[in-house]
Amino acid sequence: MASPSADTKTQVIQTYAGHPIYSCSKCSCVIALQDELISKAFSGRDGRGYLIYSATNVKLGRKEERALLTGTHTVQDVFCVGCNDRLGWFYHKAADFSQKYKEGKYLLEREKLIKENQWSLDDGEDQ
Secondary structure (H helix, E strand, O other): OOOOOHHHHHHHHHHHOOOOEEEEOOOOOEEEEHHHEEEEEEEEOOEEEEEEOOOOOEEEEEEEEEEEOOEEEEEEEEEEOOOOOEEEEEEEEEOOHHHHHHOOOEEEEHHHEEEEOOOOOOOOOOO
């Protein structure tokens, strides 16, 4: 695979610029766009969690079978690349058919994220 070019890096930065994001609560590294949120009705290891389509600036731990509230799943812990804090897990496989919708998605713990809305204050030009 070719290494990223300056153009690719610029596109990534532009994709997140001005969009509401979730950042790591420990080091402020961008983790996901808020538009990627599927559900807030999940439980993580240490409290409430968000089911999210994709994440960036993360690395995955080893695959393991884990007994969760909704059954056994094959998961990998998700860590921030900036500070190595554990943010949640990635669903690889669900044993129960009713849980298959989680496969390929991330469970990120609410307490490990900062919600950044990218709001800007009106500078008063129209007054």
